[in-house]
Amino acid sequence: MLFYAETPLKFAFSKRLIGEEEASLKVQDSQKKVFSILGVPFDGTSTYQPGARFGPMLLRESSYNFEGYNLYLDKKLDTEFYDLGDVQTVPGNFKKTCHQVQFSVQELVDHGYVPLVIGGDHSISYPVTRALDIGTASVIHLDAHTDLRDDYAGEKYSHATVMRRISELKPENIIQIGIRSSSPEEVQYARENSLIQFTARDVNKNLDQVVDYLAALEGPLYVTVDMDVLDPAYAPSVGTPAPGGLNPLELETLILSLKDKDVLGLDVVEASSSSVGDVTSINAAKVLLDFLFLQ
8 A cells, every 4th residue: 555545536547557666656767747646535624614525536536527638738638647546534633634645745756756636625735735845936826715814713724724834834935816815814914925916806807917927937836726716606515615706717727827837746625525526526627637738
């Protein structure tokens, strides 16, 4: 068994490790980017709508709804990636889950993989970024909320504090996109620490400006996508839905603007679907597929 991982339904189109690769888990060609999907079925910090623990399972199921060809890119999905299962989380215990996620992601990186993580509530992004060297990276954060509170309901580690904790890891900068909900404390923190923010209205009124900004970024990136960045019309099954959000075409355009970027890792979180065919999981699976098509 790989570190803390189990073996659920695999993400569509993922390859299988065989022979020497399966025995060692190491990427054989160190010059090639190889991606690994890792699920984190944890929603222990959810405060409104629970269910993100089912996100990895239903996102994987939704992935079988798609073609292995992208019409807009005129490209078959030939990216090398593997679905290596789920972290064994500890329900209700963020500290232990955080340790196991960080250990698992670090092991993936040590074996030569770029981690693609499926949540789970947004708190799981913190141990993922702790496992990566993000000191020189820009963090692209797509979300309805700024998630910059120092604590929420007395807790330092939460879906509502995750970007505050990540900011303390001192990334090069943080770019927040789709924002439409914040507190005065968070607004002040963002201003004092020079975070870049594009609200949902900014995206709606001038999408090209946001795309141009992302396209001009240099250096490594980490990308975290909270599915509540979409309007609840397109993603109703999320932990904290907020009206006035992005539509799927806008989100697709933003993801595709990351072409040729050096992405250290990516997570897709907060899909709390409870049934097969739920539109939230379908849109979440598409985010991951769009990114894989770019590689």
